[in-house]
Amino acid sequence: MRLNKNQIEHLAFIIVRGLQKDGKVLLEDKDELLEQLIVLLTEEFQKEDQLDQEVREILSQHMEKIRRENIEYQTMFRMIKTKLAKERNIVL
DSSP: OOSOHHHHHHHHHHHHHHHHHTTSOOOSOHHHHHHHHHHHHHHHHHHHHHHHHHHHHHHHHTHHHHHHTTOOHHHHHHHHHHHHHHHTTOOO
């Protein structure tokens, strides 16, 4: 995961605080919303991590061809990741 637990908690806190400050939400239980947002953010980062791993596995199966045809690994990685994310409705 790109962010650790403390960073995710801080991000959730900033989001909730910003929404409250701008008058976008009225909260009865701020802590409950924070917990739900932390869970949601964690799940979304985990989905992206799983997607990254799947892309690495796909590319590893084609490494010989990538080397032989002198294809840039990072370009292929981004291209495959973007395609799979779009097919699976994962927001990057």
